[in-house]
Amino acid sequence: MIKLRNIDRYIDKRLQRNFILKGIDLDIAEGDFVSIMGPSGAGKSTLLNIIGFLDDANEGEYYFLDEPVHSLNEKQKSEYHRSYIGFVFQAYHLIDELTVYENIEMPLLYRKVKGSQRKSMVADMLDRFNIVAKKDLFPNQLSGGQQQLVGVARALIGSPKLILADEPTGNLHSDQSKEIMETFKKLNKEDGVTIIQVTHSDEMASYGDRVINLQDGAVTENNPYEEE
């Protein structure tokens, strides 16, 4: 599904070039549940952003479902965001002025889903995450865990093939974290959704079936579990 070849991401300073990512080669198959780990500044989020089309590599090639991403224009990238990729963020990034219901509904609006269908899809999602009672509340009326559930629900409503989660449990305590990770695991196993998450925690990584370790912009360990 994802094929990265010799990806470089760098920032040019006056006298030197600072590499954030250097020479990344990576293959991720459909149905994988991958955790990207590594110390702060290793380039984890940047890698995730490149995979999610939010950032562009300076060098190298990236194929998503055999489509060369490096040659897509902005509008085409938006199409992929609508249909294939869902994002979950550490800071949830819900829109403050919209209710739970409206936040979850928003991706459907951009996909121009019809009103009645939209209603039932949002209702399903609220049901699935047990937040029906909260649907008319605004994000700041919810706990962090509840907000992240809404964030996940929003990512899932478009039935994406790939979920990208940047430290999804970073702001949550352990019970809430477990709930989120269980949800991911279930999605991965039952619906075959590919999941890539960035995390610092071995516990969270253990929900997945593959770990990629990054150090100073390069992959140091790939698939440690398979080697075991």
Added chain:
Amino acid sequence: MFKNYIKIAIRNLLKNKVYSLINILGLSIGLATSLLILLYVVNEWNYDQFHSKSERLFRIVQTMESENNVETDASTPFLLGPVLDAEFPDLINKSVRFYNLQETSHTFRNKQKGVSFKETNFYFVDSTFFNVFSAGLLRGNPSEVLKNPGSLVISEELSEKYFGNENPVGKTLNYKGVIDLTVTGIMKTWPDQSHMEIDLIASFTSLNQMYGADQEYDQSWLWNPIWTYLLLEEGVDPADLESQLSAIEENYFYAYTGWPAGEEVTLSLQPVTDIYLHSALEQEMEVNSSVLYLYILLVVAGFILIIACINFMNLSTARSLERSREVGMRKVLGGYRKQLFYQFIGESFLICLIAIVIGVILVFVSLPSFGDMVGKELSLDLFSHFAIIPGLLLLTVFVGLFAGSYPAIYLSSFEPVQVLKGSVVQGKKSALFRKMLVTFQFTLSIILIIGTAVIYKQIQFIQEKDLGFDEKSVVLLPTKQNLIAWEFETFKESVLSFSQVESITGISKIIGSEKQENYHVVPEKFGESNDELNLAFHTTHDLVETFDLELIAGRSFSKDFPTDAEQAVLINRKMLEKLELNTPDEALGEVFYFYPKEGGRKAKSVIGVLEDFNYASLKKEIEPLTISLVEGTIPFLGFIEHTAVEIAPGNPKEALAHIEKVWKEVNPIDPFEFQFLDDRLAEIYETEDTMSALSIAFSILCILIASLGLLGLASYSAQLKEKEIGIRKSLGASVSDIVKLLSKDFLTLIAIANLIAWPLTFIIAQNWLENFPYRFDIATNLPLIFIGSGIFIMIIALATISYHALRAALVNPVDAIHNN
């Protein structure tokens, strides 16, 4: 999706109530002001459009050119209209002549009821009047009412004044105690939006009754007391007619015996709809307005709207941080940049829509007082014209686009990676742009303030300028063609018998007013061949005393010299230059030739020289002047239009009561009327007064809107710097340090705005002042006006900013740091 946008927009508006209020209020005030100005301009623009044939209506004007004088009159000789009708029957449908005996006051009397009034808006007109002009006739047949001699048509308003509820048709009104006019029709009140004002019209043929048909009063081509209007045939090009008018000049004007050698006349056509805004000729029926003022007002409206829009741009981009995450998230969820752009521009439309609704309400609320200020009855009926509501919507869209484009482009450009990471996106570029906009805003405000100060100062200068005569204690009585002429000396003596009355004299034209007369007066030393026009003034005895004029050589007219009326003339200092003399004394004994209308030549020699005084209005330079003495009833009737009475300072009531008593004894026909000279002269500057009041009002609004924007920006920057302020305070910064920190940036911008505005305004102001022959010295007033305006706006800005700066500075530092 649309619903989603609206929801977000409204919730954002409600969430930031202060910003929303500033945004909407600023735009509303800006829009309301522009709409008011627009209403005024549209009103002025549509003068004389109510005539159904307005595009075929023209007025004939006459330019006379001699060696050193060019004068264009709005009026023409008596015979021009009929001559044109006869000569160009294919081009001209009908002509209409207007004549008011060259008097501004006409006495009408209902003998049965015993009521009489003075009317100013009265004309003798040709019977074609109602075919040419679109005046609504309530009673009577348009083609009959002015046909017979002695016919009179009056307005419905006057009908009530003279006849109460009776039907006036068939009844008579006595005109000036001379002829009876029979009311044949009633017309609707003449529209305000016209360059002429009409309350009563009598048939032109009535003049024969007044003067006697054999008097040949109308035969002269030199005397031009008639306003001549033409209705052209359909499809006739006015230029075509104009090009053929030289034949008329040749065959009638120049051919007239007594036509001065070397004087050329040119006739031209003026569209009636252009008169009000574009015509400031001699002998206008009324003082017209000027299109220049409309352009100035439109520019001001534009300024105010731009300032309000800039507020919107600044507040939207300054607060972009709060929307950035939404932008990032929407993009991540698959929103195109274009969609985001539309979302934000849509929000600005929404705000503009709210603003225009409030703006229209503000217009309705302020319209009556605005109307009072500009002296017009303005009204706004949203449904009176099909284009008004679409026009307002168009304005909304335009303002929404103008104000919203930049914020929308800026906001929709955010990259999700950056904004979602939470890194501050306060781009340097947008901050710089914002600073430029604030500077621009304040530059416009300062231009308006200084402009206002200059206008105000100039008007004050004109009103306070020493005119060279005493205008404060003089009362004017209209005495043209008046019974007083027969008994003037008796009248004078009786009036003078009261101790409060100091002096009294008769004058031909009002001293200091715009209308003055030129006569053929030639200094002997120039020889007889040199035909020229000079300002000439006529008076009875005691002119110098009544107006406190200054005699710099010789003597004034005196009863000790019975030959003065025939042989003496006074001149002003300006005339010395013309005579190429160095001292006033040298002028004594100089001879002038006068050419009276009845023919012949009179030689008069200079007996005295007067210091220059502003004989005409301050809109004109002082010109060389001759003053002749008028004695006896017939000359009085011929020249004297007003009697001027000087009253001792203090309470004028008793003196006026005394004068009225004497008036009624001498003249039982005309009602007693008076006007103080200074009040009369103030009327000349009515337009300027209105402009001054308007510009003061608009600059206040302008500063208000700009300050609102500053308030918003200051509160935002205080909010942004909350943490910095907390840290500084915990490190020992004083309140004044903090206020300085927050105010410094803005004050720098305003200082720059001052530096830009000053030279610009200086140039504009100087250009404007060129219109006035008498103007205050802008160079010596520079510091007061420019630096004063600069300091004024600095103080206002500082006060605006300080509110937030102080609030931020007084917050407990622990709270501020903790919150971040």
